[in-house]
Amino acid sequence: MRQDRRPYWVKKNYLRFRRWYTNHFLKPACDYLGDYHTCMKPWYISISGPNISIGKCATIIGEPDNRVKIGVWGREPETGRIEIGDYVMISPGTRISASDEVKIGHSVMMANGVYITDCDWHGVYDRTKRDDRVAPVIIEDNVWLGDHATILKGVTIGENSVVAAGAVVSRDVPANVIVAGNPAKVVKELDPEREMVTRADYFKDPAALEDFFDKVDHMVLSQNGFFNWLRALIRPTMRD
Numbered sequence: 001m002r003q004d005r006r007p008y009w010v011k012k013n014y015l016r017f018r019r020w021y022t023n024h025f026l027k028p029a030c031d032y033l034g035d036y037h038t039c040m041k042p043w044y045i046s047i048s049g050p051n052i053s054i055g056k057c058a059t060i061i062g063e064p065d066n067r068v069k070i071g072v073w074g075r076e077p078e079t080g081r082i083e084i085g086d087y088v089m090i091s092p093g094t095r096i097s098a099s100d101e102v103k104i105g106h107s108v109m110m111a112n113g114v115y116i117t118d119c120d121w122h123g124v125y126d127r128t129k130r131d132d133r134v135a136p137v138i139i140e141d142n143v144w145l146g147d148h149a150t151i152l153k154g155v156t157i158g159e160n161s162v163v164a165a166g167a168v169v170s171r172d173v174p175a176n177v178i179v180a181g182n183p184a185k186v187v188k189e190l191d192p193e194r195e196m197v198t199r200a201d202y203f204k205d206p207a208a209l210e211d212f213f214d215k216v217d218h219m220v221l222s223q224n225g226f227f228n229w230l231r232a233l234i235r236p237t238m239r240d
């Protein structure tokens with residue numbers, strides 16, 4: 001569909017249902033899930049295992065063919081943790097798997113298909129045994145992980161750095177650089193003098209932001225009629 005034919009009240013109720021679903025099913029799966037979350041299609045987001053916390057203003061996008069999977073599989077019961085800061089963006093297909101510890105800072109952005117893990121999960125010489133070479137992954141504030149970037153055990157990525165699409169990061173990355181390739185290497189330095197606009201800035205007043213988008217929805221959708229929306233669902237035309 002080229003246009004959103006939903007009446008305003010249909011969209012409003014859909015958003016209410018989405019929030020209810022997130023609070024009812026995903027929030028109890030976390031130690032903490034902050035306010036002002038936007039979980040799109042939350043039924044395609046899996047959160048499993050103990051000690052998972054996600055800060056405020058998180059945007060997490062599930063898709064049917066590209067679930068988001070955030071899971072702790074500790075070495076002992078109730079061990080292992082994933083700590084995710086405020087204002088993060090987690091795109092479809094992202095997987096974050098922790099044996100011991102994965103820590104993700106504020107305003108970190110993860111593009112489609114990102115994979116972050118602190119463990120190789122199988123031994124190199126004994127493939128039947130769980131690998132005990134585990135090392136924490138730390139992703140500092142305002143890092144941007146590009147499409148299908150992979151972050152392996154023991155890696156720390158410094159503040160503001162960018163991991164290019166498809167990069168495989170197996171060693172630490174300093175702050176304020178761009179890394180690319182496999183294994184990822186520094187390809188560019190960022191200018192630390194330049195002002196950085198982050199998701200923390202975008203969510204400075206999350207209540208006002210929600211109010212703004214509600215007003216936009218009202219303006220754009222309030223003329224949409226219920227039966228025309230049904231018609232567009234069943235029998236769309238090129239004008240829909």
Ligand SMILES: CC(C)(COP(=O)(O)OP(=O)(O)OC[C@H]1O[C@@H](n2cnc3c(N)ncnc32)[C@H](O)[C@@H]1OP(=O)(O)O)[C@@H](O)C(=O)NCCC(=O)NCCS
Nearest residue numbers: 110111145146147162163164165166167178180181187188
């Ligand atoms: C990381 C990125 C943002 C850098 O963009 P940029 O600042 O314009 O960087 P450049 O294009 O000047 O690239 C710098 C160097 O890195 C190389 N490079 C850039 N991206 C690369 C990649 N994904 N893999 C391998 N090399 C890459 C370039 O070829 C160039 O090499 P050279 O100096 O030898 O010519 C961009 O390359 C990228 O990966 N974008 C994808 C972002 C994404 O996943 N978006 C999804 C939505 S969140």
